[in-house]
Amino acid sequence: MNEIDLHHVDLNLLVVFEVLMETRSVTATADRIGRTQSAVSHSLARLREQLGDPLLVRVGGKMQPSPFAELIVEDVRPILRSIRRVIAPRTLFDPATSDRVFRIAMPTLTKVIAEVSVRVEAEAPNVKIEWLPAHHDVYAALSEGLIDLAHLGGEPRLPDGIEEQVMDPFSWVTFARRDHPACEAWGIDAWRKYPHLMVNVTRSMQNPFPVTSQGDASARRVSAMIGDSAGVASLLEKSDFLATFPAILLAWDMEVFGLRAMRPPVDLGPVLVRFFWSSRLANDAGSIWIRSIVIETYRRLHAEAERKLSGDALLQPSPNVQPPNLR
Incomplete structure (x- = not known):
């Protein structure tokens, strides 16, 4: 032959x-x-x-x-x-026996982190999660495989090799301590008068909504900028700061820290919110597992926070009311 x-x-x-x-x-x-x-x-x-x-x-x-x-x-x-x-499809990841370390970059959403950690502990007791701030070079870190999953708001164009999951839009809520003088006459004047606290999410996205000019009636006075959302509730409890964030960030901290939720007196447009990851890890069994847990938890808690801080739960702005002086 x-x-x-x-x-x-x-x-x-x-x-x-x-x-x-x-x-x-x-x-x-x-x-x-x-x-x-x-x-x-x-x-x-x-x-x-x-x-x-x-x-x-x-x-x-x-x-x-x-x-x-x-x-x-x-x-x-x-x-x-x-x-x-x-x-054959890869099924090499076994949560029960894995000791893999996952790195997730996102704002410090304490409720999300807590519930994800509980579920991971139950399903994968040897798995570790490193929670990182969503810094300015998160896209490069994702592409290089240094981060498994990231979550950010904003609309920068994603580089090639990154996949995304777009989440439901959120409502903006202004938070302050319960006895803040702005609560007595909440409106555009109070919005402009009292100092605002802002979180620098990334170098390319420093504000949760567009900055307005000083001549604009809706301009806010940002007096403090911090690098991460952790500790915001404690800062608000001890100061006259106002802070405007998505409901999911502080919805469960209000009672503990004595905060009040108010509807912003200005029209704040929607912000694109996404989870994203490297295309190279799209079919990795471990990556699929952790993504499903984090995204499912976020989606559920986001909906719960939106229900929690809606309607009568929000102090509505009163037009043309002059706020009292700072204490």
């Missing part, structure tokens, strides 16, 4: 051959692999031509293998098993 050029061998022919050797029937083989009888017969004819052997011939109404077919089928079967194993 002449040497065979593997470039011209169709591996599907070996799949047909393996099933034929089991069933010894063109009809049964066609049924098992979902092809027509003529297609199976054609595949057998091509394989006979390429291997230079009859392989299976009909004897007494049934296909009988040649000695060569009996010999090579024992080599073909492990080859096909290896190919199936190589191309």
